[in-house]
Amino acid sequence: MKTDFTYGNVFKQLVFFSGPIILANLLQISFQFVDSLWVGNLLGAKALGAAAVSGTVFFTVLSFVLGVNNAALTILAQQKGKGDKKGLTSYINAFVVLMTAMSVLLGVIGYFFTEPLLSLLQTPGNMMDLAASYLSIHFIGIIFLFGYNFISTVLRAVGDSQTPLRFVLLAVILNLFMDPLFISVFNLGIAGAAYATVVSQGIAFIYGVVYTVRKRLVPFSKPALPSLEETSVILKLGVPAGLQMMVISGGSMAIMSVVNSFGERVVSGFGAVQRLDSLLILPAMAIGTAVNSMAGQTVGSGDMERTKKIAYYGIIYVLLFMAVVSTAIFLTGYHAVRLFIS
Numbered sequence: 001m002k003t004d005f006t007y008g009n010v011f012k013q014l015v016f017f018s019g020p021i022i023l024a025n026l027l028q029i030s031f032q033f034v035d036s037l038w039v040g041n042l043l044g045a046k047a048l049g050a051a052a053v054s055g056t057v058f059f060t061v062l063s064f065v066l067g068v069n070n071a072a073l074t075i076l077a078q079q080k081g082k083g084d085k086k087g088l089t090s091y092i093n094a095f096v097v098l099m100t101a102m103s104v105l106l107g108v109i110g111y112f113f114t115e116p117l118l119s120l121l122q123t124p125g126n127m128m129d130l131a132a133s134y135l136s137i138h139f140i141g142i143i144f145l146f147g148y149n150f151i152s153t154v155l156r157a158v159g160d161s162q163t164p165l166r167f168v169l170l171a172v173i174l175n176l177f178m179d180p181l182f183i184s185v186f187n188l189g190i191a192g193a194a195y196a197t198v199v200s201q202g203i204a205f206i207y208g209v210v211y212t213v214r215k216r217l218v219p220f221s222k223p224a225l226p227s228l229e230e231t232s233v234i235l236k237l238g239v240p241a242g243l244q245m246m247v248i249s250g251g252s253m254a255i256m257s258v259v260n261s262f263g264e265r266v267v268s269g270f271g272a273v274q275r276l277d278s279l280l281i282l283p284a285m286a287i288g289t290a291v292n293s294m295a296g297q298t299v300g301s302g303d304m305e306r307t308k309k310i311a312y313y314g315i316i317y318v319l320l321f322m323a324v325v326s327t328a329i330f331l332t333g334y335h336a337v338r339l340f341i342s
Contacts, residue, residue: 002158002159002160003017003159003160004159004297005017005081005159005293005294005297005298005310006081006297006298006301006303006306010294010306010309010310010313011313011317013294014287014290014291014294014310014313014314014317015317017159017161017290017293017294018161018286018287018289018290018317019161020161020162020164020165021156021161021164021286021287021289021290022282022283022286022287022321023165024152024161024164024165024168024286025282025283025285025286025289026279026282026283027165027168027169027171027172028168028282029275029278029279029282030172030175031171031172031175031197031200031201032051032055032275032278033275033278034172034175034176034179035051035175035179035193035194035196035197036048036051036052036271036272036275036340037339037340038179038180038183038193039051039183039190039193040268040272040340041340042180042183042184043183043189043190045264045265045268046126046127046130046264046268047130047189047190048268048271048272048340049124049127049264049267049268049271050123050127050130050131050134050190051130051131051134051190051193051271052256052267052268052270052271052272052274053118053121053123053127053131053256053260053267053271054118054131054132054134054135054138055271055274056121056252056253056256056274057117057118057121057135057253058110058135058138058139059249059252060246060249060250060252060253061106061110061139061142061246062145062249063242063245063246063248063249064106064242064243064245064246065102065103065145065146065149065242066149066242066245066285067238067241067242067243067244067245067246068099068102068238068239068241068242069149069150069153070241070245070289070292071234071237071238071241071242072095072099072150072153072154072157072234072238073153073156073157073289073292073293073296074237074292074296075091075095075233075234075237075296076088076091076092076095076153076154076157076158076296077157077158077292077293077294077295077296077297077299077300078296078297078299078300079091079157079300080157080158080159080296080297080300081296081297081298081299081300081301082300082301085219088158088219089219089220089221090221090226090227090230091230091234092154092218092219092220092221093220093221093223093224093226094226094227094230094231094234095150095154095234096150096220096223097223097224097225097226098226098231098234098235098238099146099150100143100146102146103142103143103145103146103147104143106139106142107139107140107141107142107143110135110136110139110142111136111139111140114132114135114136114139115128115132117135118131118132118135120257121253121256121257121260122257122260122261123260124260124263124264124267126264127264127267130189130190133189133190133191133194134190134191134193134194135194137191137194137195137198138194138197138198140198141197141198141199141201141202144198144201144202144204144205145201147205147208147209148167148168148171148201148204148205148208151164151167151205151208151209151212152164152167152168152208154212154218155212155217155218156289156290156293157293157296158217158218159293159297160217161290161293163211163212163217164208166211167204167205167207167208167211168204170200170203170204170207171200171201171203171204172200174196174199174200174203174204175196175197175200175201178195178196178199178200179192179193179196181196182195182196183196252274256270269337271340272337272339272340273333273337275340276329276333276336276337279325279329280322280325280326280329283318283321283322283325284318284321284322287314287317287318287321288314288318290314291310291311291314294310295307295310295311298310
């Protein structure tokens with residue numbers, strides 16, 4: 001269901017539109033959450049620590065993707081708010097071409113520089129092979145992660161936050177069952193957890209493309225080279241947004257390099273806590289995505305007063321929501337960590 005944010009009750013729209021995005025983001029992080037549960041319980045603390053180190057590196061790369069997606073959301077939502085269908089179609093094509101190129105480039109670089117990246121983090125020697133195996137497989141499948149995240153971004157830009165939830169839910173359910181299958185039944189160890197994630201994301205991406213095109217939910221067109229103007233706008237907004245997110249995530253890498261110096265037991269404990277820590281930031285990011293979609297449309301329509309109201313309600317909503325989430329994690333943190341390691 002598409003929503004036009006240029007009119008109507010702002011707070012009601014924000015709550016109902018952000019709800020599916022919050023749930024989708026929580027499901028998204030559950031890939032690492034589920035991987036860690038299976039890896040920690042089936043393969044032990046060393047494998048859990050290796051997954052945590054690899055996850056820190058990969059999330060830093062993923063942060064660049066999320067930053068570019070935020071820029072895409074802004075540009076596409078403004079085209080939607082203007083009512084410019086031709087401009088919307090043209091910019092979707094431009095993002096498809098440029099983000100495909102980015103995903104291939106990052107995947108190739110990441111795959112060949114897996115071990116140097118892990119060495120920079122002072123990864124313990126007895127974890128290096130496990131971490132490198134887990135991380136390199138994730139880099140191979142990064143195009144699927146790019147793909148279904150971008151489809152979700154386009155749908156949210158046109159006011160649909162419910163359909164993307166369907167794609168993420170499919171991927172999470174597949175990953176939940178594939179993890180123990182690949183790890184234990186196929187005897188692939190930690191590599192099995194990575195393969196399970198990549199395969200489930202690949203299936204979700206293909207399903208998302210087929211479903212979106214068949215239902216004509218967004219105006220996709222045959223891929224063509226974007227114009228110089230479109231490329232310039234995307235790079236000016238997308239690259240700084242992506243780098244900003246990478247710098248923030250880079251702080252986690254700096255902390256991980258210190259944690260790694262204490263050995264595998266500390267790395268394992270820190271890895272378990274990281275999974276819980278990610279639950280804190282995701283609801284805020286989801287509400288930010290909802291505000292971005294809504295404000296993009298109202299900026300496109302030229303209604304700045306409504307844009308200010310969206311920002312105001314967004315701040316109140318995120319403060320209330322985060323107070324509840326942080327309190328819940330503070331009260332249950334000890335028992336939650338024990339789900340991963342004893």
